Amino acid sequence: MQFKLTKEFIERLSDKVNQKDDKWILEHVFELHHADIADVLDELSAEEAKYVYYLGDEEVQADILMDLQDENRDVLIDSLSTKEIADQIENLDSDDAADILGDFPEEKIQEVISQMDDDEAAEDIVDLLNYDEDTAGGLMQKEFCVVQLDWPVNRAIMQLRKQAEDVEKVFNIFVVDNAEHLLGVLSLKRLLIANSSTKIAELYNSKNIISVKASDSSEQVFNVMEKYDLVSVPVVDYQNKLVGRITIDDVVEQLKEEADKDFQLATGISEPIQSGASIWKVSKARLPWLIIGLAGGILGAKVISGFELSIFEHPELAFFIPLITAMGGNVGVQSSAIVVQSLARGDQNISGMMSKIWKETLVGMVNGILLSLIILAIATVFGGFNLGLVVSVSLFTVILVAAVFGTLIPLVLDKYEIDPALATGPFITTLNDVVGLFIYFSIGLFIFSLMG
C-alpha cells in the first residue's frame, strides 16, 4: 500500500519530464503523499525537480518544500525569483518560513518580506526572525488556537473554525485572558466531548500548566516536552503572554539531528553526510579528524624519539606502546561520553564539577588497579619483572589521568559554551595518546635506571 521508490520509477519519471507529459506526472506523482513526492524529487536533477514541483498546487508545494533534503531545497530556492520565494513562503507555517528566510542575507530577507501579499504572515515571520535559532522562540510557530475563559463550548468551536484554517495540526487549545496571558490548556478531546453550553472555564486544565519561555534553550524545550509527554507546548514571554507554540514533530526532528551529530562527533566524522554522497565529499568530511590523528601521531613520535636511548637499551619497552595508548584513549572517551550525556540530558548540577571529577577519579582507580594487576603478570612474562612494573605503574597512571581529562575537558568546553560532544571523539584520544606516551616512557626511564 505504501509507496516504494525504485530506480525504474525515477527513470520513467525523468523520461516523462523530458517529454513534458504533465498528465502522467500529475497522475503518478501527485497521487503520492508529499513526503514521498519529496523523496522522488530528491532523486531527480535540479531542473527536473523544479519542473515537477511547479506542477503541484500551492499547498502541496509548501509541504514538499519542507520535506526535501536540505541541499536540494537550497538549490530549488536559489533558482526562484524574490517574488516567487515570497509566494512560496506564504504557504508555509511561520516557523518553516522563518527557518528558510533565516539563511538569507539581511537584504534579501527584506526584499522577500516586502513582496509578500499577506501582511499578517509577514509580520509573524519578522517577529520569529528576532529569536536565536537555538531557543524556544526560534523553534516556535505563530499559528495556534486560543479560546477565552468565559466562552461557552459552541462559541469556542465557532472561533476555532476560523483559527484552525491556518493551523495545520491542532493538538491543544490555549486558554488566555483578554490581555493574552496564558491561563491554561484544553485538549481537543475535552472540547469535542463537552456539552455545547459548558463554559471553557469549567473544562480547561489550569493546574500545572507546562509552558516554556521564548528565551529557553531548545534543549530545555525538549527536556520539558519529553518529561511531561507533550505533543505541543505553549511559548510565553516574560509577562506570561502567549507568543507561540512548539510541536512534537520539530522535537523529533531535532532529537534525531542531535543524536546523529553526537554520534558523528564521537566517531570522528565532521559533518553529516548522506550515504549517497560522492567519494570526494565523503573523503573531505573525514579528513579533519584524520589530520588531528596524524598530528597526534607525529607528536607521539616526537615524544618517543626523545626516549630513543631507552628503547635502544630496552627494546621490550616498545611492545606495550599500543596498549598504553589504546587504554588511555578508551578510558578518556568513556569518561567524556558519560559527562556529555549527562550534560545533554540537562542533569541538574547538584553535585557540581569537582564532585564529578572526583567520582571519575575513583572509577579510574578501581579499574586502574584491577587492570594494572593483570598486566603486571603478563608484561613480566614478556620481558621480566622490571618491564612488568613499568607497564603496570604506567597503565594505572594513564587510566587515572585519562579519566580526569575525559571528565574535565567536556565540562570546560561546556562552560565556554562550546559543544562538549567535541571531546568524545578523536580529539581526546589523540591528547591521551601523547600524554600517555610521555608518562609511560618517563616511568620506564625512572624504573629501569633505578632497578638497573
Add this chain to the structure above:
Amino acid sequence: MQFKLTKEFIERLSDKVNQKDDKWILEHVFELHHADIADVLDELSAEEAKYVYYLGDEEVQADILMDLQDENRDVLIDSLSTKEIADQIENLDSDDAADILGDFPEEKIQEVISQMDDDEAAEDIVDLLNYDEDTAGGLMQKEFCVVQLDWPVNRAIMQLRKQAEDVEKVFNIFVVDNAEHLLGVLSLKRLLIANSSTKIAELYNSKNIISVKASDSSEQVFNVMEKYDLVSVPVVDYQNKLVGRITIDDVVEQLKEEADKDFQLATGISEPIQSGASIWKVSKARLPWLIIGLAGGILGAKVISGFELSIFEHPELAFFIPLITAMGGNVGVQSSAIVVQSLARGDQNISGMMSKIWKETLVGMVNGILLSLIILAIATVFGGFNLGLVVSVSLFTVILVAAVFGTLIPLVLDKYEIDPALATGPFITTLNDVVGLFIYFSIGLFIFSLMG
C-alpha cells in the same frame, strides 16, 4: 512556575513521611504534575516512596508508575501482592500494562491476569503479550477511537464520548467498515469544525492512508512516523483489520534510548548508567570494553615482540607505532559509523554490500594517499628516507584495510542480526590496532632488509 526538585524538599518530605503527615504530603506532593511526583519518588527510599505512592488516587498512581525510573518501578512492583498488581495494571494503558507484565514469569502473568476485574482490559493485555517487544504489535495500545463511514458527525461525537473515556490522548480517529477493516483517518480538528449532519464519508482522508503491520519492526514504525510526520499511526493485521495504534510519545522515548545506546556502544560503555550510580556500578559497566582493549594491547605486544630484532636494529621504528594504531582506529570507526547510521536509517540497499565496500575502499585510497604523502616527508625528517618510506607505505595500507574492515564488519553483524553498532566501539579499534601493527612491522622488515 515549574517545579524544581531540591535536596531540601526531599529531606522535608522524608521527615513528613516518617511523621505520617498525610495532609502535608497531599498538599505539597500531589499538587505537582505526575512526572514531577515520579521524580520526587525516585529520590526517596523504597519504603518512603511506596508510602507516598499509595496516598494518591488510582489514576495518579498509574501515571506516576510509568514515569518512575525503571529500577524504582521494579522495586515498587515487587513489593506488591498479585492482587495489588492486578489493580494497578487495570489503570494503565494496555501497552504499558503489557510492558510491565511482560517482564514477569509466565506463571505470575497468569495469576495477575486472573485477578483482574475488567475482563476486556485483561483480554487486551493477553493479546498484546503475544507480540514480540520489538515489533509494531509490541509497541501498540488497544485503546483508540473508531467511527464508521456512514455515521453523521453528531453520531460520531456521541460514540467518541464513550470511547474517549479509555483513550488518554486522542489525536486521530480511525475510520473502519463493519468488519473493522481500516478505511482511513480523520483528525479531531476536522471533526470538530465540521457540521453536525455531515457524513464521516465526506470528511475523512482515504488517500495515502499510512498504517503499519503488527509484525513490522519498531525501527520500521519509527521511520514511517518520522517520514510522514505522524503523531499516531494505526496498526493493522494481514487482512488490514485495525488492531491497535502507536503514539508519538513511545517513539520519542525509544528514539532517545536507541540514540543513547548507539552512543554508548561507540564510546565503549556497555550498559546505560544513570549519572548518580555508585562507583562500583560505573566501574563495572566500563570494564568489559577495557578488558577488550587490554587484550588487544597484549596481542599488539605479542606482534611487536615478534619483530624485536627489527626494533633493536632500527629503534626509530617504534616512534610511529602510535601513529599507525591511531590512524587505523580512527578510519575504522569512521567507516563503521557511516554504515551503522545508514543501516539505522533503513536506507534501501539499492547499492548492496559490495558497492558499499568498494566506495569505502576508494575513500580510504583518497585519504590514504594524501596522508601518506604528508607522513613521508615528516618521517624522513625523523629517521631518514627508509623510515619515511616504511611509515608512508604502512599508513596507506593500514588506512585501506581499516576502511574495508570498518565497512565489512557492521554489514556482516547486521546480516547475522547482531546489532551493527557493536562494531563502532573499541572492538574495531582493537582489531585495527593488531592488524595495523602487523602490517607496519612486516613492511618495515621488508623495506629495511631490501634497502639495507
